[in-house]
Each structure stands twice: as structure tokens, then as C-alpha cells.
Amino acid sequence: MLSGMEAHRDPHPVRLLVRDDLHRRRLTVFFRLVLAIPHILWVLLWTFLVVFAAVATYLAALVRGRPPAPLHVFLSAYVRYLTHLNAYLWLVADPYPGFSGAGDEYPVDVELPGPAAQSRWAILFRLPLAIPSLLLATALGGGGQVRFFTGSTSRTTFSGGGGALAGTAAVLGWFASLARGAMPKGLRDAGAYSVGYTAQVLAYLLLVTDRYPDSDPTAMLEEVERPPVHPVHLVGDAHDLRRSRVTVLLRLPLSLPHLVWLALWSVVAVLASIANWLVTLVRGRPAEPLHRFLSRFVRYQLHVSAFLYLAANSFPGFAGVEGVYPLDLALPGPERQSRPRTGFRLLLAVPALIVSGALGWGLFVTAVLTWFVALARGRAPWGLRNVAGYALRYSAQTSAYVLLLTDAYPHASPLEGAEPSQLSFDELE
Amino acid sequence: MSARRGAAALTAAAGWAVAAWLLWRTSVPSSVRLPRLDPHAFFGPAQLRAAASFSRVSGALWWGGTATELAALAVFARFGGRCARESAAGPVGTGMLLGMLGFALVWAVELPFGVAGLWWQRRHGIAHTGYLSYLFGDWAALGGEFVFLSFALAIVMGLARRLGRWWWAAAAPAFTALVVLFAFVGPYLLSTHRLGDASLAAAARRLEGRQGVGPVPVVVERVHDATSLPNAETSGLGPSRRIVLWDTLVDGRFGERELEVVVAHEIGHLAHEDIWRQVGWFALFAFPGTLLIGLATRRRGGMGEPAAVPLSLLVLVALQLAALPAQNAISRRIEAAADWSALDATRDPAAATTLFRRFVPTTLDEPSPGLLDYVFRESHPTIMQRLAMVRAWRSRRR
Numbered sequence: 001m002l003s004g005m006e007a008h009r010d011p012h013p014v015r016l017l018v019r020d021d022l023h024r025r026r027l028t029v030f031f032r033l034v035l036a037i038p039h040i041l042w043v044l045l046w047t048f049l050v051v052f053a054a055v056a057t058y059l060a061a062l063v064r065g066r067p068p069a070p071l072h073v074f075l076s077a078y079v080r081y082l083t084h085l086n087a088y089l090w091l092v093a094d095p096y097p098g099f100s101g102a103g104d105e106y107p108v109d110v111e112l113p114g115p116a117a118q119s120r121w122a123i124l125f126r127l128p129l130a131i132p133s134l135l136l137a138t139a140l141g142g143g144g145q146v147r148f149f150t151g152s153t154s155r156t157t158f159s160g161g162g163g164a165l166a167g168t169a170a171v172l173g174w175f176a177s178l179a180r181g182a183m184p185k186g187l188r189d190a191g192a193y194s195v196g197y198t199a200q201v202l203a204y205l206l207l208v209t210d211r212y213p214d215s216d217p218t219a220m221l222e223e224v225e226r227p228p229v230h231p232v233h234l235v236g237d238a239h240d241l242r243r244s245r246v247t248v249l250l251r252l253p254l255s256l257p258h259l260v261w262l263a264l265w266s267v268v269a270v271l272a273s274i275a276n277w278l279v280t281l282v283r284g285r286p287a288e289p290l291h292r293f294l295s296r297f298v299r300y301q302l303h304v305s306a307f308l309y310l311a312a313n314s315f316p317g318f319a320g321v322e323g324v325y326p327l328d329l330a331l332p333g334p335e336r337q338s339r340p341r342t343g344f345r346l347l348l349a350v351p352a353l354i355v356s357g358a359l360g361w362g363l364f365v366t367a368v369l370t371w372f373v374a375l376a377r378g379r380a381p382w383g384l385r386n387v388a389g390y391a392l393r394y395s396a397q398t399s400a401y402v403l404l405l406t407d408a409y410p411h412a413s414p415l416e417g418a419e420p421s422q423l424s425f426d427e428l429e
Numbered sequence: 430m431s432a433r434r435g436a437a438a439l440t441a442a443a444g445w446a447v448a449a450w451l452l453w454r455t456s457v458p459s460s461v462r463l464p465r466l467d468p469h470a471f472f473g474p475a476q477l478r479a480a481a482s483f484s485r486v487s488g489a490l491w492w493g494g495t496a497t498e499l500a501a502l503a504v505f506a507r508f509g510g511r512c513a514r515e516s517a518a519g520p521v522g523t524g525m526l527l528g529m530l531g532f533a534l535v536w537a538v539e540l541p542f543g544v545a546g547l548w549w550q551r552r553h554g555i556a557h558t559g560y561l562s563y564l565f566g567d568w569a570a571l572g573g574e575f576v577f578l579s580f581a582l583a584i585v586m587g588l589a590r591r592l593g594r595w596w597w598a599a600a601a602p603a604f605t606a607l608v609v610l611f612a613f614v615g616p617y618l619l620s621t622h623r624l625g626d627a628s629l630a631a632a633a634r635r636l637e638g639r640q641g642v643g644p645v646p647v648v649v650e651r652v653h654d655a656t657s658l659p660n661a662e663t664s665g666l667g668p669s670r671r672i673v674l675w676d677t678l679v680d681g682r683f684g685e686r687e688l689e690v691v692v693a694h695e696i697g698h699l700a701h702e703d704i705w706r707q708v709g710w711f712a713l714f715a716f717p718g719t720l721l722i723g724l725a726t727r728r729r730g731g732m733g734e735p736a737a738v739p740l741s742l743l744v745l746v747a748l749q750l751a752a753l754p755a756q757n758a759i760s761r762r763i764e765a766a767a768d769w770s771a772l773d774a775t776r777d778p779a780a781a782t783t784l785f786r787r788f789v790p791t792t793l794d795e796p797s798p799g800l801l802d803y804v805f806r807e808s809h810p811t812i813m814q815r816l817a818m819v820r821a822w823r824s825r826r827r
Contacts, residue, residue, distance in 0.1 A: 244515045247526075250533050256572050257525060257579040314517035315526040325517050 011222075012214045013113035014079075014203045016196030018224050020093050020107040022188060024177040029091065032174070039085050042099055050078050050206070057207050061123050067207045072115040075206040077101035083110045083199045086141070090170040091183055092191040108192060110199045118210040126205065132369050133201045133213040136387070139362040140165045141198035166194035168358035169412065172351050186412030189221060190355070193414045196220045215366075215383035217390050217414030229417030231332040231408050232400045234302075234393045236312075240326050241385060243313050243374035251371065254315065255308040261318055262304050269297045273403045280342045280404050291334040294403045296320035302329045302396045309367035310380060311388035327389070329396050337407040349402045352410045356398045363391035390414045445713060452709050453759075455766045456701060461825070463817040468796040471816060476789055479553075483793035486549050488802050494542035495750065501538040502743040505531050509739030516735075521586045523735035525579040531742040532578050536571070540564075550656075553793055558655045581607075582738065589723075589732035596732055597719035604719075605712040609666065612704055616665040619673065621648035626679060629688055633672070636693045639774045640700045646671045647692065653677050659791055661691050663698040670699060683787065686780035690771050697770030703763050710759055718748050753805050760808040768815055772822040785815045 028035060057071045067075075081101030087093040087108035098105050122129065141164060169187040176184050197220060200213035214220070247254060272290050279287040286294075300320030306312040312327040322328065341348060366388045370380050397410035411417070468477060512530050516523040547563050550556035558566075584603055589596035624630050624647045633647045652660075652675045659678040665671050672695040679688065698704070725744040726737035772781055789796055789812055796812040803811065810818070 244512070246512065246530060247515050250530065253533065253572055253575045254526065254529050256575045257529075260576050314515055315522060317518040317522045319519075324519075 012200060012219065013111075013209045013211050014200045014213075015111040016083075016192065016199065016220055017109045017111060018092075018107070018192050018221070019109075020087075020183075020188065020192075022182045022185060024091065024094050024181060024183050026178055026181055028094065028096070029174060029177040032089065032091065035096065036085070036089055039088070039097065039099070043082065043085055046078055046081065050075065053078075054206050058123065058126070061118060061207050062120060065120055066117045067115050069115050072208065076112045076203075076208050079112060079199055079202050079206065079208055080110055082202060083108065083195055086166070086195045086198060087192070090166045090191040090195060091173040091177060092166075092188055092195055094183075108195060110196070110203075112203060113209050116209075118207065122210050123207065126207065129212075130201065130205045132372075133204065133215075135365050136215055136362070136369065136384075137198050137201040137213075138164065139365040141194040164194070165355075165358045165362055166191050166198075168355055169194070172354065184412070185227060186410075187355075189224060189227075189413035189415060192224065193217045193220050215381075216386045218386060218416075219383075221413075221415055224415065226415045226418035227411050227413045230397060230411050231330075231406050232298075232393075232397045232410075233330050233417060234327060234389055234396075235330050236325070236327045240313065241379045241382060243310065243370075243378060243380050245375055245378050247313070247315065248310065248371060248374045251308065251310060255304065258304045258307070258316065258318070262301065265297055265300065269294060269403065272297075276404045277342065277345065280337055281339060284339055285336050286334040286404050288334050291405060294405055295331045298331065298396055298399045298403060298405060299329045301399060302327070302392055305363075305392055305395065306388075309363050309388050309392070310370040310374060311385055311392055327392075331400060332406050332408075335406070337404065341407045342404065345402065345404060348409075349398065352394075352398045352401060352412075355410070355412050356395050359391040359394050363388055363395075366391070387414075441716075445716070448709065448713055452706055452713070453762070455762055457766050457769045457818075458825075461769075461818075461821050463814060464820055466813050466817050466820065468813055471786055471813075472789055472796060477796070480789055480793050480795045483549070483553055484795040484798060484802065487546065488806065490542050490546045490549070491806060494539050494546075497538050497542065498535050498746060499743070499750070501534050502531065502739075502746055505534055506740040506743040510736045513735050520590070520733065520735050521583055524586045524738045525582050527735055527738040528578050528582040528742065529575050531739055532575065535742075535746075555658055555793065556656050557653070585719075585732050585741075586735075586738075593733075594723060594727075594731065597716070597723045600719045601712065601715035604715050605708065608708055608711050612664070612708065613666045613669050616669045616671050616673070619648075619650060619664075621650045621671075621673060624649055624674065624679070626688075628685060629679070629692065632685075632689045633692045633696070636689065636696050636774050640693070640696045640770060642696050642699045645696070645699060647674065648672070649674050649676050649679060651676050653680065657791070659683065659788075661695055663695045663704065666704055670704075672696070672699075682791065683784065684780070686775075686777055687784040687787065690775050690777065690781045690784050693771035693774040694767045696774065697767035698763070700770060701763070701766055703767070706763065710756075714752055714756070718745075718752070721748060757804065757806070757808050761810050761814075764809045765814070765818065768810065768818055769822065772819065776826075778819045778823045781819045782816060785812050785819070788812055 053071050053074055057067045057075060060071070061067045078101060080103060081097075081099070084093075084097035084101065084106045087106070088095075088097050093106060093108040095107065103109060103111075169190040173183050173187040173191065176182075176187065197213060197215060200211075203209050204211070204213055272293055276286050276290040276294060279290065297320060299322060300316070300318070303312075303316035303320065303325045306325070306327040307314070307316050312325065314326055316325050366384050370384045370388070373384070374380050393416070394410055394412060397408075400406050401408070401410055472480075509527055509531055512527055513523050516526045518526060544560065544563065547556055547558060547560065551558075581604070585596065585600050588599050588603070592599055624633075630647060634644065637644060648671055650673050652658075657677055658675070659682070660675045661678055662673050663670070664673060672692060674688075674691070678691065683691075722741050722744050723732060726732050726741050729737040729740055731737060732741060768781075772778060775781070788794060794812060795802070796816075798807060798811060809815075
């Protein structure tokens with residue numbers, strides 16, 4: 001019925017395999033970039049050859065309707081090697097990778113299909129067709145900042161953008177791995193998802209497969225163990241992909257009253273959170289009225305973001321009421337919280353805010369892509385919707401943590417927590 | 430019960446009429462009779478032809494845009510309620526969504542007329558705005574309108590859900606209060622700079638004294654990137670009052686004495702407290718207007734129900750169109766009084782004549798438009814009426 005469900009029944013031919021145990025050797029983590037230098041030089045050389053191989057494959061595939069086997073093997077090895085290298089660089093895996101891109105040698109690997117017949121039309125327009133996935137891959141898999149230049153006036157150049165997910169997870173994971181000797185699972189999963197998606201995009205671009213990259217994080221990390229359920233998680237109808245074309249077209253202006261209202265509400269929420277911080281610090285648990293008020297605020301924030309970024313269809317209400325919006329948030333009650341974690345809450349939240357910022361960039365790209373698709377088809381793509389769900393869930397967990405609704409740290413894994421009885425956002429029937 | 434209602438309605442109507450009579454009063458002596466003047470005595474045939482040609486197309490675009498807007502809103506009133514299923518926002522939020530969708534529809538259907546109008550003005554050198562800039566350069570203002578519309582609907586629907594059929598009695602004062610707020614705040618939102626012409630500034634001080642108005646800042650707004658039309662306006666209430674001259678007015682095309690007439694005209698508005706007068710008129714129209722919207726939407730459950738919103742938009746626009754002749758008549762009367770004050774203050778009918786004559790080539794306004802255009806589109810006295818007033822003023826001074 002749904003494209004995502006179809007995809008679920010028919011897995012993507014480029015399959016990510018994660019056998020990493022999260023353990024990291026501090027020494028190799030500390031010198032990770034330096035150690036990667038030979039690989040970086042090697043990959044540059046390999047990329048140079050791949051350009052020619054890709055052009056040759058493109059022309060041959062256009063004529064024959066399938067890529068030539070030797071070139072396909074060469075390009076597959078390149079995709080696999082790049083996956084290993086990315087996993088090593090972004091701390092998704094620990095061992096030093098080999099230089100050949102051989103299969104089964106690395107804890108983070110990809111399964112790639114053999115040379116199969118492909119539609120000539122899809123081959124002919126491969127590059128323009130790949131642009132949306134390249135945009136998303138840049139937001140997810142790039143390292144550091146994605147910059148865009150908005151113009152130059154009086155010799156001043158303005159730039160903006162967001163940190164790409166894999167790079168952000170790697171930087172934060174670097175500190176954590178040095179301190180603990182292990183990569184946090186959430187950051188590892190986030191990195192693995194980015195690496196996997198980049199591999200699918202590359203395989204598509206180099207004609208290794210004609211299957212379009214699937215951005216659904218759940219499908220990508222199908223074999224990865226799910227984290228425990230977080231007290232702040234998404235609930236609602238996971239399969240509501242219908243989008244009204246009219247409201248999609250006008251999504252931004254329709255969101256304006258909500259954005260104004262959210263801005264006004266934020267001012268009060270900041271004051272309430274300061275009061276809540278003091279109360280929680282003294283009593284060890286939040287004040288109930290403040291907790292209720294801030295819960296509504298966080299829920300409303302999610303409703304507005306879900307609407308604005310096309311993760312949901314309906315125009316949301318203005319009160320953040322529980323259970324009325326198709327994409328909703330489960331929040332804990334005013335439970336006991338650790339006083340030290342309360343005292344340093346803002347400081348502790350900095351890494352989560354950084355990850356949230358990186359995911360925000362991905363959310364923006366996702367929304368732009370969804371806008372075009374939903375306008376054309378009247379429904380959102382399953383994969384993009386789930387990326388948006390991931391970003392929104394993490395953002396809500398961060399807000400709830402900062403506003404002292406919970407002392408459970410946001411979990412960066414793209415996978416929703418495992419609690420079988422719960423119908424959550426990225427679970428499939 | 431019905432007798433009491435009838436008496437209340439009569440009392441309200443009488444109060445309305447008294448208020449309207451008070452606001453209708455003007456400083457132009459009642460004995461003034463405007464002479465009939467022949468446009469050919471003031472303007473060359475080429476000028477008249479150019480103005481007529483320009484106005485013909487502008488008028489056609491205005492009527493086309495208005496008719497299309499009404500037609501689009503009629504369709505939306507019929508089918509717009511279906512969009513309510515896209516909302517999870519409760520009745521008021523759903524009403525806001527429908528209102529914004531209706532507004533977006535109106536914006537979209539009027540866009541071709543706007544672009545055509547821009548093309549026509551650019552062709553005549555009146556507008557300088559680029560097409561892309563026209564389409565994409567004013568999103569902030571458009572967004573502001575979306576926000577204001579949803580805010581207005583939240584007020585109306587909130588009141589309707591609390592007060593039932595009597596919502597209009599509270600909504601009219603609420604909107605009047607908003608108009609006062611915007612009138613006060615408006616000047617602070619304009620980007621202006623001080624008037625650089627020292628002699629004109631000194632003349633303004635002198636004219637303020639003559640017209641019995643305290644010192645009011647005279648500022649210049651930069652518009653020449655968008656248009657070559659000359660214009661000036663008075664805005665603000667109390668401490669925010671100011672006279673705004675467009676930079677296209679002080680770009681050298683008009684002489685010092687002509688500019689003094691313009692400034693005296695604007696000071697005349699201040700002397701007559703015309704912003705308050707317009708607020709008063711707004712309030713007078715708001716009461717029956719909201720009542721009529723309330724009556725028209727009763728069959729859809731009243732303004733508390735989202736289903737009534739699409740119809741209310743149609744009724745609102747239709748009422749605005751119906752009230753336009755009266756509003757233009759009021760506006761023309763206010764402007765005529767300001768012209769008379771300017772003549773009294775400057776005592777320079779020759780400058781006023783030159784100024785009004787210069788308006789035709791610079792604005793391509795028709796000196797004496799047809800009846801329909803005059804009734805629906807002229808918010809100021811026509812050029813010939815303004816020239817006739819100068820002549821009437823001059824003959825009274827003799």
C-alpha cells in the first residue's frame with residue numbers, strides 16, 4: 001500500500017551491515033584524523049580513477065542496458081571502501097580499514113547487488129535524479145558545516161548552514177570515546193545511518209544499482225539493536241502519509257500565526273523554566289503546574305514543527321493539547337530528578353543542542369524535498385517522513401531535557417526505543 | 430419584545446445618523462459652489478489622451494481583479510469548508526486555517542491582474558519595481574497579512590463562541606481599537622529620513638502656525654526605486670503624528686511654492702484631526718458591517734463555526750465593495766477640506782493651480798474620469814474639481 005511498506009518487504013539492495021561493539025581504543029580515536037591520512041590520499045587517487053570508470057559505465061550501460069561486470073566490480077569496491085573509510089573517520093567503527101574495499105572485512109560494511117539490467121531512461125537522467133538524495137546525503141553525511149552564500153554586500157559575505165549529522169556525531173563521539181573508551185550508541189547509530197545513506201547514494205550515482213536511496217532510518221538500521229524506550233517519544237499514526245496539496249503549497253504562510261504564537265509562548269516558557277529549575281533543584285522534582293505548562297509548550301512546539309516541516313498533514317491547534325494531533329508526543333509526569341543533573345542542566349545539554357542543530361539542517365532539507373514530492377503526489381515519501389520524525393523526536397527530547405521535563409538525556413539514535421506494546425513513529429505494522 | 434427591539438434598533442440608527450452627521454461636517458464653507466471647468470482649457474490634447482488611455486486600462490484591470498476576487502471567494506464560500514478536514518486545531522484554529530486559505534486564494538487570483546498592472550505602469554514609467562521583486566520581494570508584508578487575518582478571525586470566532594449572536598457588538602469596538610493601534614504604531618514602522626530642504630521645513634513651521642497645529646515632524650520616505658508617483662500623507666496619532674513626503678515629490682519636479690501647498694494640505698489634515706475622523710467612520714461602518722456578516726453566516730451556524738468563515742470572507746469583500754462609493758465620497762470630502770485649508774494657509778492659488786495641473790502628466794490621472802470610476806475608484810477630488818476649488822477660493826477672495 002505504502003511505498004515505505006513496499007520497501008520494507010523488498011529491502012534495499014544496498015544493505016548496511018553493522019557489527020560494531022561500540023568499544024573504541026582511546027589511542028586510535030585520539031589520532032583518528034592523522035591515522036586516516038594514507039586512506040585520504042588513497043581515496044583521492046581512487047576517486048580520480050572512478051570518474052573515468054563511472055563515465056565508461058554510464059556510456060556502456062546506456063547502450064547495453066546494464067553496467068559491464070568488471071566496471072561494476074570496480075565501482076562496488078569503491079563504494080564499499082568509502083563506506084569503511086567513512087565509518088572509520090566518523091567513529092562509527094574502530095578497526096583500521098583495509099585499502100581494497102573487500103567485503104566482510106570490516107564491522108561496518110555494505111552488501112551490494114551484482115550487475116543487473118537497468119532502465120535506460122533512469123540511466124540517462126541519473127545525475128539530475130540523484131540531486132535530491134545528494135542534498136540529503138550532504139546534510140546527513142558531510143563533515144562539519146554545509147555552507148551557502150546568500151550574497152555579498154559592501155564586501156561582507158553572509159553565510160549560514162548547519163553541521164552535517166555524521167560530522168557532528170563524530171566530533172561529540174570523539175570526546176565521549178576518549179573519556180569512556182566507548183562510542184555512545186546514539187551517536188554511533190546516527191553516524192552509521194549517515195554512512196549507510198551515503199553508500200546508497202553513491203551506489204545509485206555510480207550505477208551499481210538503480211534503486212533510489214531509501215532515507216528511512218529504521219530500514220537502514222534494521223539489524224541494529226534498538227535503544228531502550230525514551231520517556232519522551234513520538235506517538236500517533238505512523239502511516240498517515242496523505243498531504244493536502246493546498247496546505248502543502250501554502251505551508252509556510254499558514255504556519256506564520258503559529259510561529260508568532262510560538263515565539264510569544266517561548267518568552268513565557270523561558271521564565272517558567274527558570275522557575276522550574278529552581279523548584280527542581282530545591283525539591284528534587286518539578287512543580288506540577290510548571291511541568292504541565294512546559295509539557296504543553298514542548299508538545300505545541302512539536303505540532304508546529306511537524307506541520308511546518310511536513311512531517312504531518314493537519315493544521316495544529318494552538319494549545320499543545322495531548323492526543324489531538326496525528327503526530328504527538330508522549331511526555332513523562334513530574335518525576336524525581338537528579339539534583340546535580342538539574343544544577344548543570346544547561347551545560348549538560350550543550351552536546352544535545354549541537355546534535356539537534358545538525359539534525360535541524362537535515363530536517364530543513366527533508367522538508368524542502370517533501371514539499372516538492374507532496375505537491376506532486378499528494379503524499380509524503382515514507383523515508384523522508386521518518387527522517388523528519390527522527391529529527392523532531394530528538395528536538396523534542398532536547399527541549400524536554402532543557403526545560404526539566406525529564407532528566408533522561410536525549411538519545412541520538414535514529415531508531416525509536418523498543419517497547420513492543422507501543423505504536424511509535426517509525427514502527428511498521 | 431419585538432417592539433423593544435424595534436425601539437433599540439431605531440435608537441441605534443439615530444445614534445449612527447447623528448455620529449455620521451457630526452463626522453460629515455466640513456470646514457469648506459457651504460456657500461462654495463464649484464464652477465464647471467473645461468479640461469481642454471488646462472491640458473493639451475496629448476496629455477488628456479495619455480491620461481484617458483492609462484486610466485482605461487488601469488480601470489479595466491481594477492474591475493477585472495475585483496470581479497475575479499468575488500468569483501474566487503464565491504467558489505471558496507461554496508467549497509472551502511471541505512478544507513476543514515485538514516485541521517486538527519479545533520473550531521477557532523480551523524477557522525483561521527480556512528481564512529488564510531481564502532486569503533491565499535484571493536492573492537493568487539489577483540496576482541495576474543497585479544502583474545498586468547505593474548506591466549502597464551512600467552510601460553508608462555510610473556513603476557520601477559521589477560517583476561521578480563513584485564512577486565517575491567514583499568513576502569514579509571504578505572506574511573504580516575496572514576498573521577493579521579488569523580488574529581482577526583481568532584477575535585471574531587472567540588467572541589462569537591462566547592457571545593453568540595451578539596459577537597458583532599463587541600467585535601466592532603475591538604477592531605476599531607486595533608485601527609487606532611495601527612494608526613498610532615504605523616509611522617514607527619516606516620523607514621524615513623529628515624527633510625533636507627531647509628526652506629521647505631521653515632515653510633512647514635510657518636504653515637503650522639497659521640493652521641493652528643503644533644510642531645509636527647516632516648519626514649521623507651524613499652520610494653523612487655519602486656515608483657515615480659509623487660505623493661504625501663499624514664499619519665500617526667498624538668506623539669506619532671508626522672507628515673510624510675515621498676522622495677518623488679521633492680526630487681525637483683515641483684517648485685517650492687507647489688510643495689508648500691502640499692505641506693499645507695497635509696497640515697490641514699492634522700488641523701481637522703482627520704485620522705481620528707477616519708477612525709470614527711471606520712467604527713460607524715464596522716457596526717453594521719459586522720452585524721451583516723453575522724446575519725449572513727447564521728445559516729452556517731454563525732461565526733463561531735469554521736464552516737461560516739469562507740462565506741464570511743465573501744460577505745466581507747462584497748460589503749467592502751458596496752461601501753466603497755460611500756467611503757470614497759467621505760474621503761473626497763475630507764481631502765477637499767484639506768485643499769481648502771491649504772489655500773487659506775498659503776494664499777497662493779497660482780501655486781495650487783500649477784501643482785494640480787502638474788499632477789496629470791506625472792500621475793496620468795484623468796482630470797475628469799467617468800462616473801463609475803469616479804464613484805468607485807476616486808478617493809480624492811478629481812483634478813478638475815481641485816482646480817475648480819482653487820477658482821472658487823480665488824473668487825471669494827476678490
